[in-house]
Amino acid sequence: MQEELIKEIVKKVMDTIGKSNTIPIEVSARHVHLSKEHIEKLFGRDYNMSKKKDLSQPGQFQYEERVMLIGPKGILRGVAILGPAREKTQVEISKTDAVVLGINPPVRESGNLEGSEKIYIATEKAVVEAMESVIIAKRHIHMTPEDAKKFGVEDKQLVSVKVKSDRPVVFEDVLVRVNKEYKLSMHIDFDEANASGYKEGVVGEIIFF
Amino acid sequence: MQEELIKEIVKKVMDTIGKSNTIPIEVSARHVHLSKEHIEKLFGRDYNMSKKKDLSQPGQFQYEERVMLIGPKGILRGVAILGPAREKTQVEISKTDAVVLGINPPVRESGNLEGSEKIYIATEKAVVEAMESVIIAKRHIHMTPEDAKKFGVEDKQLVSVKVKSDRPVVFEDVLVRVNKEYKLSMHIDFDEANASGYKEGVVGEIIFF
Numbered sequence: 001m002q003e004e005l006i007k008e009i010v011k012k013v014m015d016t017i018g019k020s021n022t023i024p025i026e027v028s029a030r031h032v033h034l035s036k037e038h039i040e041k042l043f044g045r046d047y048n049m050s051k052k053k054d055l056s057q058p059g060q061f062q063y064e065e066r067v068m069l070i071g072p073k074g075i076l077r078g079v080a081i082l083g084p085a086r087e088k089t090q091v092e093i094s095k096t097d098a099v100v101l102g103i104n105p106p107v108r109e110s111g112n113l114e115g116s117e118k119i120y121i122a123t124e125k126a127v128v129e130a131m132e133s134v135i136i137a138k139r140h141i142h143m144t145p146e147d148a149k150k151f152g153v154e155d156k157q158l159v160s161v162k163v164k165s166d167r168p169v170v171f172e173d174v175l176v177r178v179n180k181e182y183k184l185s186m187h188i189d190f191d192e193a194n195a196s197g198y199k200e201g202v203v204g205e206i207i208f209f
Numbered sequence: 210m211q212e213e214l215i216k217e218i219v220k221k222v223m224d225t226i227g228k229s230n231t232i233p234i235e236v237s238a239r240h241v242h243l244s245k246e247h248i249e250k251l252f253g254r255d256y257n258m259s260k261k262k263d264l265s266q267p268g269q270f271q272y273e274e275r276v277m278l279i280g281p282k283g284i285l286r287g288v289a290i291l292g293p294a295r296e297k298t299q300v301e302i303s304k305t306d307a308v309v310l311g312i313n314p315p316v317r318e319s320g321n322l323e324g325s326e327k328i329y330i331a332t333e334k335a336v337v338e339a340m341e342s343v344i345i346a347k348r349h350i351h352m353t354p355e356d357a358k359k360f361g362v363e364d365k366q367l368v369s370v371k372v373k374s375d376r377p378v379v380f381e382d383v384l385v386r387v388n389k390e391y392k393l394s395m396h397i398d399f400d401e402a403n404a405s406g407y408k409e410g411v412v413g414e415i416i417f418f
Binding site: 003006009094095096107160162166167168169170171172173189190191192194195196197208 | 212215218303304305316369371375376377378379380381382398399400401403404405406417
């Protein structure tokens with residue numbers, strides 16, 4: 001049967017590709033990137049934010065301080081703030097979080113905030129209304145130009161990634177982001193992690209069909 | 210290039226298969242199936258449970274009554290009870306729910322409860338400790354023998370299903386369950402629904418590689 005033959009060929013190609021296409025996976029918890037203006041409003045003009053820890057992507061870090069997100073249906077407390085400050089405030093949550101808050105943010109690439117959702121961000125001192133700030137981060141892979149060459153992919157390409165867990169899933173439309181400052185890592189959110197049985201050490205594999 | 214040719218063949222097979230392999234998807238919210246013994250303990254010996262509505266699978270229904278799940282780290286209120294009563298109490302939650310409750314249930318087929326998690330189930334009147342009762346339901350497809358024949362699959366076979374949404378995912382290891390009483394439907398939980406951009410009307414497609 002021709003169909004059987006195709007399956008066999010495909011399996012062989014997959015196995016071959018699999019050996020070299022392993023990508024570490026990290027799960028992004030809900031977090032905010034704040035603008036300087038919002039940091040001043042939420043913490044005060046002369047307040048100095050404290051760095052808590054560096055993140056896997058070079059230059060990115062988490063602050064000690066946290067904020068509260070307030071939506072029409074619910075509140076999320078203790079939300080992490082990532083640095084450095086950005087030009088525009090960006091809030092990244094999961095669909096599960098969105099249902100709790102009662103908002104409907106789009107699935108978007110970081111930085112693409114036009115028409116995205118609004119939310120109230122609060123500390124014990126102040127509240128700001130962050131218009132067009134909330135997205136569900138589109139799953140993506142950070143990689144260097146060398147990684148891209150090895151995998152045979154380009155910046156902004158959408159690829160499929162198989163998560164090799166005991167609840168296996170192939171995520172399609174995974175955005176490739178290439179920059180020499182990046183460290184190879186696929187970022188998914190907690191909904192995606194839970195749905196795919198992610199545990200520490202589980203890896204992904206780019207597949208090409 | 211041979212690889213390009215394979216991709217093209219595969220795409221054509223997928224397109225062809227796609228036309229006839231559409232499966233409606235339903236999202237299962239957290240729920241419990243209670244044993245007669247637990248119904249008596251939780252609601253009283255002479256209490257009559259009220260049916261709220263029929264579910265899509267023939268003979269299955271939801272009661273008006275609800276229960277509370279109490280775990281070491283959290284509580285979930287207003288959890289649906291499905292009928293009819295079962296021999297053994299079974300609690301089906303998502304990984305997100307499990308994290309809230311602070312338990313670690315296995316991903317399992319319905320009815321396979323050996324070594325699964327325990328939980329306290331409560332009403333305003335009573336609490337029961339349901340040992341080996343909590344699972345994360347393994348995603349599955351209900352179908353009739355006629356559907357199985359059409360799709361070329363068998364009872365208990367594991368298949369891959371592509372969810373055709375704007376956050377597309379291929380779920381692997383989807384369990385096929387064949388019974389002449391069933392109605393064609395794929396059941397996923399809210400983590401899987403959120404991760405795959407499920408909305409009403411989104412359908413799945415069995416793919417064979």
